[in-house]
Amino acid sequence: MDFKSFTRNLILLVASTSCMHAALAQWQWIDKDGRKVFSDRAPPAEIPEKNILKQPGLRAPLPAADADAAPAAAAPLVANKAGTPKIPGKDTQLEARKKQAEDEENAKKKAEEEKLAKSRADNCERAKKGLVAVQSGTRLSVINAKGEREFMDDNERAKETKRLQGIADSDCQK
Structure with missing residues (x-):
């Protein structure tokens, strides 16, 4: 070398x-x-x-x-x-994601409450109409399991009135 x-x-x-x-x-x-x-x-x-x-x-x-x-x-x-750790600042992206998730959750809850309220209002309206029909005194008929028409007697009319009144009482509350 x-x-x-x-x-x-x-x-x-x-x-x-x-x-x-x-x-x-x-x-x-x-x-x-x-x-x-x-x-x-x-x-x-x-x-x-x-x-x-x-x-x-x-x-x-x-x-x-x-x-x-x-x-x-x-x-x-x-x-x-x-002591507690000193955090130099907030994570703005994390805060924004948390707020967005919270807003979405609140929107879902509000939509469910509105859907439930609409369903109750619909049930209330049907129950009121049914009560008016049952209490009117006109002859009402129902279709049995065999597909035959049967007219309601006084006992069936009383049962139907009680059932519709229970629906109206539970769903027509504000």
Whole structure:
């Protein structure tokens, strides 16, 4: 192997090693809400230097400026875990979907109530017409199971009146 190819291979090895090191570069910091953030990018400018825990090229966490800095950085994490989580904002799409589903459910309930009210009104009207016919005193006939016409006697008329009055009482209420 000549010197030129050896040098080229060495340069490629060094370049690939530094690329791998750059790919493994990680940043760690504590954000303004007290949560630990891991990223391959540097933290935003508003993050103070004391909250940066790890930078690329450093194996150990950064030393604290003073002894009180580390507990102060860890305190918001404990406070957040003990209390309710702080939500940075509302998910507007989720809220919109919830409202849409709620509106659809209300519309279904309203349609069912309207259908039931219409059915009751129809039953009420039929029961009233039937009561008028039964109480009119005219001869009424019914068709029996054999397909023959039979006229209602006083007992059948009383039963039919009672049945129609029960329907009218239940369905004609407002």
